[in-house]
Amino acid sequence: MLVPISFALLALLALGGALMLLFRRDPVDGVLSLVVTMLALAGIYLQLADPVVAALQVIVYAGAIMVLFLFVTMFVRRAEERGPLGWDRPRFALASIVAACLLGLLVQAIGAFGGNTPTHPGPPAEIAAIAHSLFGEFLYPFELVSALLLVAMVGVVVLGRRGEESS
Amino acid sequence: MIGLVHYLVFAGILFCLGLFAVLTRRNAVTVLMGIELMLNAGNVNLVAFNRFVGSGVNGQIFALFIIVLAAAEAAVALAILLNIYRTYKHITVDEIHLLRG
Numbered sequence: 001m002l003v004p005i006s007f008a009l010l011a012l013l014a015l016g017g018a019l020m021l022l023f024r025r026d027p028v029d030g031v032l033s034l035v036v037t038m039l040a041l042a043g044i045y046l047q048l049a050d051p052v053v054a055a056l057q058v059i060v061y062a063g064a065i066m067v068l069f070l071f072v073t074m075f076v077r078r079a080e081e082r083g084p085l086g087w088d089r090p091r092f093a094l095a096s097i098v099a100a101c102l103l104g105l106l107v108q109a110i111g112a113f114g115g116n117t118p119t120h121p122g123p124p125a126e127i128a129a130i131a132h133s134l135f136g137e138f139l140y141p142f143e144l145v146s147a148l149l150l151v152a153m154v155g156v157v158v159l160g161r162r163g164e165e166s167s
Numbered sequence: 168m169i170g171l172v173h174y175l176v177f178a179g180i181l182f183c184l185g186l187f188a189v190l191t192r193r194n195a196v197t198v199l200m201g202i203e204l205m206l207n208a209g210n211v212n213l214v215a216f217n218r219f220v221g222s223g224v225n226g227q228i229f230a231l232f233i234i235v236l237a238a239a240e241a242a243v244a245l246a247i248l249l250n251i252y253r254t255y256k257h258i259t260v261d262e263i264h265l266l267r268g
Contacts, residue, residue, distance in 0.1 A: 003168070027200075041210075075252070076257075094190070095190035095191045100183075107179060133224050
């Protein structure tokens, strides 16, 4: 009984944060509501017996990435971005249709697929198993990701540098 | 009891909300946040499938990789946004057409 209630609460919290992102004009509100979504998702990962991804979700997503978003948002925010959201009607209608169609297709696919899925989870994975897999089977992708992070870091430093020709 | 289907539907709704943000919002930072939302929906799917269907830890490993890739993507995209802001003094995606032919 406890699990369904906590899942419902966490899912509502996550979807509420996402809706706040959609319907608030001020991007700072959007970042803060997205932090709520990320923390709720960490709770859902914990519920799925996955403490490693949950911890990284809090540290990397809710911590690092969202703080980066917050800084950049505050750099580029303009005063007229407060107040109510002015919707562009044709765009709103088109986007609603696209998103609703996609959701319908997804739910239909999940329903068609859901007949033969287990409803009871297997045993939770050990953290040691994740470490063995990450540093054994997935060693090359792991090293590639570290190279990618280095490239991204150098790229960001180059991009962030003020060009000589600009004032 | 909460089954795999509940998690999948939840992730689908989250993905569509992210898609909606990407399609409707004109502030480039909000568009990026919509993309983050979609990546997170994919992550929920990976972890849920790993818990209910898979037997190993592959789903969790993929989720970890996606978190790292999202961090790299966000850093590069936000650096590009700051450069755009330096040039245009705004980041409204409709009005940025320097590369239009």
